[in-house]
Amino acid sequence: MNHRHTFLAVMVFMVTAMTDAAFGETLYVSAKSAQLRSGKTSLDPVVASLKTGDALEVVKRDDRWVQVKTAKGVTGWIYSGNVSESKPAGGDNELAALGKGFRRTEASGVTASAGARGLDKASESYANRAGITQQHRDAVDRMTANKIAEDDIQAFLKAGRLGEYAE
Amino acid sequence: MLNRSSRGLFAVGLVLLATAGLTGCAEIQKAAEGAARGSGNERLAKTIHGSGTLIGGLLPIGYEEEQTIGQAIALQVVARYGGVYDQPDLTRYVNLVGRSVALTCDRADIDYRFAILNHDSINAFAAPAGYIFVTRGLLKTVKNEAELAAVLGHEIGHVTKKHILDVIQRSKQIAGVAETGLAYANKNPDAFKNVIDGAVKKLLDEGLDQGKELESDRLGVIFASRVGYDPTAYETFLDRLRTLKGDDRAFFKTHPDFSNRLSAVRSTISEQKLKATGILLADRFSRSSNEAL
Ligand SMILES: [Zn+2]
Numbered sequence: 518m519n520h521r522h523t524f525l526a527v528m529v530f531m532v533t534a535m536t537d538a539a540f541g542e543t544l545y546v547s548a549k550s551a552q553l554r555s556g557k558t559s560l561d562p563v564v565a566s567l568k569t570g571d572a573l574e575v576v577k578r579d580d581r582w583v584q585v586k587t588a589k590g591v592t593g594w595i596y597s598g599n600v601s602e603s604k605p606a607g608g609d610n611e612l613a614a615l616g617k618g619f620r621r622t623e624a625s626g627v628t629a630s631a632g633a634r635g636l637d638k639a640s641e642s643y644a645n646r647a648g649i650t651q652q653h654r655d656a657v658d659r660m661t662a663n664k665i666a667e668d669d670i671q672a673f674l675k676a677g678r679l680g681e682y683a684e
Numbered sequence: 685m686l687n688r689s690s691r692g693l694f695a696v697g698l699v700l701l702a703t704a705g706l707t708g709c710a711e712i713q714k715a716a717e718g719a720a721r722g723s724g725n726e727r728l729a730k731t732i733h734g735s736g737t738l739i740g741g742l743l744p745i746g747y748e749e750e751q752t753i754g755q756a757i758a759l760q761v762v763a764r765y766g767g768v769y770d771q772p773d774l775t776r777y778v779n780l781v782g783r784s785v786a787l788t789c790d791r792a793d794i795d796y797r798f799a800i801l802n803h804d805s806i807n808a809f810a811a812p813a814g815y816i817f818v819t820r821g822l823l824k825t826v827k828n829e830a831e832l833a834a835v836l837g838h839e840i841g842h843v844t845k846k847h848i849l850d851v852i853q854r855s856k857q858i859a860g861v862a863e864t865g866l867a868y869a870n871k872n873p874d875a876f877k878n879v880i881d882g883a884v885k886k887l888l889d890e891g892l893d894q895g896k897e898l899e900s901d902r903l904g905v906i907f908a909s910r911v912g913y914d915p916t917a918y919e920t921f922l923d924r925l926r927t928l929k930g931d932d933r934a935f936f937k938t939h940p941d942f943s944n945r946l947s948a949v950r951s952t953i954s955e956q957k958l959k960a961t962g963i964l965l966a967d968r969f970s971r972s973s974n975e976a977l
Contacts, residue, residue, distance in 0.1 A: 547788060547789075547790060547792055548787050548788045548792050549787055549792045549793055569792055569793045570793075598788045598910040598911060598912070599788055601790065605790060605791065605792065605793065636755060636759075637751065637752045637755055637756075637866075638866075638870060639752045639756065639866055639869035639870055639873075639876060640752055640755040640756040640759060642869075642870070642873045642876075643756040643759065643873070643876060643877055643880055644756075644759050646873060646874070646877050647759070647760065647763070647877065647880075647881075649759045649760070649762075649763050650763070652767060653759060653762045653763045653767055653768075654759065656762050656767060656768040656799070657755060657758045657759050657762055657815075659768075660758065660768070660797050660799045660815065661755060661797065663775075663779065663797050665776070665779055665780065665783055669780070670780060670783050670784055670787065673780045673784060674784055674911070676968075677784075677829070677912075677963070677965050677968060678912070678963065679784060679911050679912040679913070679963065680784070680787075680788070680911050680912055683912045683961070683963070
């Protein structure tokens, strides 16, 4: 076993140690955002707004809906597609965030802030070296900046009778 | 958040690291200590202070770096595949389908963006940080929204499982320099280019491991099904590709053969008890794509 393998083995050990917290019937919100409703249809009033990673205690299940209790003690129904049994890892899990912390110490020019137009400094320099045309740079730039409002996605789901809008 | 007992285990892990005989660099150790203290974990900071050290480059790649890597790979995908197909309405439609699927995938808190490549071949690619591409040729082969949702779900699966990042972290180039960070990229642009070119070669020319492709096939139907799309649509689509592609060598290089993929999809549908909802949305798909393709 070389150092690298030992290191990875220890990392796996630590990640396992950090993720075994769940006991009982706990679900986590896996969707970016989700509504807890008083009944099991999308027409029922919203009793709480939830976000990714929120832990929920299962009360009972009924087909595509699950009745749950939030950490704040609110009980309601959530669409089963919005929850998962494992806690979502997210954009940065703790180890990745820690790794970033290490690398940061010698970081010089960091990327433009989220949402700003323009390629990252490192990919811009890659584009120069790889001879990527301006047209193709603009395409990736537009792709990066492309936003769709949350409401538009919900309207799209609703029109297609998808997600919690299914009949 | 770490609870108390797992924090203890984390500390034990660090001690194990120290005793594993990793030799290190005081600067990185100091940074790790600072990072731990900064995040309010005094105990972890003390453990790092008192023990060995870590090698930053071997830790998982953080999201910010993932975005830079994804963007650089995306540039090369666009360049190699004839640029992006300039059809704003169709692009918006593909994004609506993709983001609907991404909303309830296993990694829903990052941004996913979808673009159409102006290319006749039937293909789709995912670069890290949610840069996802489908070719015009693929869209012409798709018959309904449920099929598209599963195809995009497959690509989203590559992103949630960080398949390309895994390739990068395993690559020899990285083993040599032990660093993929932004600082590294900015200071060593030629080495960064090698890393990106290596990942692009794997993605576009060699193809990912068959295991990763089958895993993404399974995730594709699971994610699409979570939104309510009929999962059997993906079977129909793969079957159509099998008929169309015959023994196209170039295609099989980047995709495992269809009988394996079909059986992976079928067993996932039955094991996960995914419901055949009958929701295909063929009309919405043709309305959105017909004139634009
Ligand atoms: Zn794939």
